[in-house]
Amino acid sequence: MSGLLDLWTVVAVSGGAFFFLAGTVGLLRFPDVLTRLHALTKADNLGLGLVVLGLLPRAEGLQGAVKLLSVWLLVMLSGATVSQLIARVAGRESPPA
Amino acid sequence: MSTATLFGVYGAVLVGIGLYGMIVQTELLRRIVAFDVLGSGIFLIFGAVARRGAAGGLASDPIPQAMVITGLVVAFAATGVATALLLRLSASAEGVARRPEGPP
Amino acid sequence: MSEFLLTVAALVVVTVAIGLLRVLRGPGDADRIMAVQLLGTGGIAALLLAGSATGEAGRVDVALILALLAAFASIAFTKAPSG
């Protein structure tokens, strides 16, 4: 059982790290602000999400698990809002044609 | 090199970077930032000292930790006073610039 | 297992730090804020990973504060250029 859970941790955490890598590559390589924003949100939501899900089996009891999940929830919530605001800044800097 | 020593050396380098910035920056806000970088370096050296003092099941000596917490708060207060002074300075400079033939 | 988690934590830190090249390149403030947002999320992930590996007390609390405050740092940045 613990072997399976460990496998889950390894798979999910690796997946999360992959999305961070992908988000960074996108942030550096994509041609304009809005596509870069798209890449960033993948790292925010999926990268951290998979890390959190992977660490869940190692959480300290129910309270630890709830805290872990609320970290993810907070980041998703604020990430959604902040990307709106960033897009607004981008629109101010170079108004869409 | 242990974790403590490693971060202590990083702290020393941070102090150097901050000090250099404080001397060569011409914008005052940038000098404040450099001052805060310098402060972070000093706190990190404290952290190294605290970590070396780990004993009796503690991961780190609590007394230097308490001092760093106090220091972080005071550094914030100092930054607050510095930025307020800077903003007041620029406001009065602006006032002078608006009245070219103002009082001497 | 904890070696694996620590390695991933180091990888994530270095990865998102490379993303900070966007802060250098810009061109706009929007790009800079994005790089910080990415670093914030990556930092949270690294905190959770490293904390889970070594079992330090209170590490999830640090991540929670970070999740709460990183959002407001980004908001302050987005508010900044408008004056």
Add this chain to the structure above:
Amino acid sequence: MTPASLLDLGIGAVALALAAFAGAARSSFAAIVGFVALGLLLALAWLRLGAPDVALTEVAIGGGLTGLLLIGAERRLRARAMAEASDPVSTRVRVAAAVLSAGVAAGLAAAVLSLPIPAPTLGPAALRELPRTGLDNPVTAALIAFRAFDTLAEKVVLLLALVGVWSLAPDREWGGRPGQRYPLDADGVLAFLVRLLVPVGVVFGGYILWVSAGAPGGAFQGGAILATMWLAARMAGLTDAPRLCASRVRWALAAGPLVFFAAGLAGPLVAGGFLAWPVGFEKPVIVAIEIPLMLSIAAVLGLLLAGPAQRDGAR
């Protein structure tokens, strides 16, 4: 190389790169971005150094509040569009500064490398006295019991700093409201987020104080979170700063230090010394002090962030 040392090296290398960037960046906006990012890396470093209490403070105050303060100042300076350009420093001065800074850094590094072995520590002494405080977290015990005098003096320093900031207000604005009035967020995105997150933040600030008896946390960190929530509510235009001459502002600032000081003065009567806590009642006394203390810290930090009065003055 072990993964742990790989992580340490990575954190350190990125931190130094960010510090150099904060110094070398072309715009001050980018420099501040670099500084805030540095704060995040330092929080990781503090965790690696086994100091989660400091990591919390670094996240909340070192990077967080200081970053907000600097960003606010940068925005106002930019709005004024004042080129405060003085002459760039000459190459000779740069070289001299580089030599001096490298020398100082090398000296400090040498000092770190030659620290005595075994390292002196107050850890065992703190652990020995810990049961007498009724607390389980030695860092909280150091702040509120062993070195309570430092903490009390620090509260006074914070108030003095605030007096310093306030006294920079123009005469006609004295006692007025600090900072600008933010318009209500038009599209409602920010207002929505703030309405959602501020209650979470308030609960979490209280939680951080409450657990500090046995786990990382404390009045500073909780107060910093509350102060950030107040700033967020103002930025979304949901609330405005109070007039600084209002008596509720003054009482909010003074309540924490006053309670602390009063409890300290009661010490000689009930426990045999200034700032000594009565035997058997240490924990309730400490909690009773820390709650008003946190609220006062939140008020001080929030008002330091807001700056001097600049509108709606008394005259």
